[in-house]
Amino acid sequence: MNSQNLQKYQSLPNHNKKRLNQEQIKLLESSFDSTKKLEPEKKLQLARELGIPPRQISIWYQNRRARWKNQNLEIDYNALQLKLETALSEKLQLEKETERLRGELQKVNQMLIALNGESAINFPSCDVSLSSCCEERGSSSFQDVISYSTTWVHAHEANNLQFNELYALIGLEEGSNNCRSAW
């Protein structure tokens, strides 16, 4: 078997592989840009223009299509990688943001504990886990809150001073920063 196979391979004729020159490649590429599929008419035209057998034009197109497929895979891969990077970075920013929001809610809760003793609010927002384990509550709208509270509040204007003290206590300065919310 060994000598047989050896001879088999030695008897193979040498392939005369001729590279296409730059001009030929250029024309083929520009043709490929317009249509990935080689119409018979186009094949003959290219063969005539380039002095190449139509058969070779077909082969070139086949190989070019195979190459094109791999190129696309790599391009898509890079695009995907970019998407992932931005997604991860945005995720990180959101994590920081939620951390900050939880911290502020904790501060406010401390304030309420201080004001109200034992009956502190249990903010579900400050749970460590991401999954919101609490059922949705019907939340009163801005207008509802305002209309309800305005009448209620008149009786408690004497508290203003104490609240200002509290603001300072928890580190939230009032009316002195350039980040006023629009609401």
Next chain:
Amino acid sequence: MNSQNLQKYQSLPNHNKKRLNQEQIKLLESSFDSTKKLEPEKKLQLARELGIPPRQISIWYQNRRARWKNQNLEIDYNALQLKLETALSEKLQLEKETERLRGELQKVNQMLIALNGESAINFPSCDVSLSSCCEERGSSSFQDVISYSTTWVHAHEANNLQFNELYALIGLEEGSNNCRSAW
């Protein structure tokens, strides 16, 4: 495949001088599985066993490595796609979470507006944009808040009833849900 070529391939294998047969492929593949790099000693051994010139073994390994590379690219692509999916889903969840936290902070702020009239806290946390435009402030620690406030609060125990009313007003029930935070 037409019957002519089929017959040629099946019953006249000797005419197919170029392709390696199944047995040869099998041995080469198992060898490639163990090491992607072809040591000279291994090359001679395979050449002897398969009746193939060492040169052909080298070529086969080169081509096999190229194919292996492309295979890996496709595998990596799929893995990346999976990563992106999970990242996007986690991002979405975080967006919901921040939205909820902002809402709660707004509620609390409404409460403070109601209590304190014009001097509402400007929560930087409730800005719509993601970028935190505000400089960091030194925040007082938990212990600081407690120690400062405990002494301060004793004078205001009369406010308890009003705060309980406020809790109900903004929809945050106190002490009646199963989501107590650990702090």
Next chain:
DNA sequence: TTATAATATAATACT
């Protein structure tokens, strides 16, 4: 090693 030409086979579509 990379790129690519050339060949071989399998799959598909059209006649």
Next chain:
DNA sequence: AGTATTATATTATT
């Protein structure tokens, strides 16, 4: 059925 075209894999050269 046969014929043609294409996609894919493989071999080989530069």
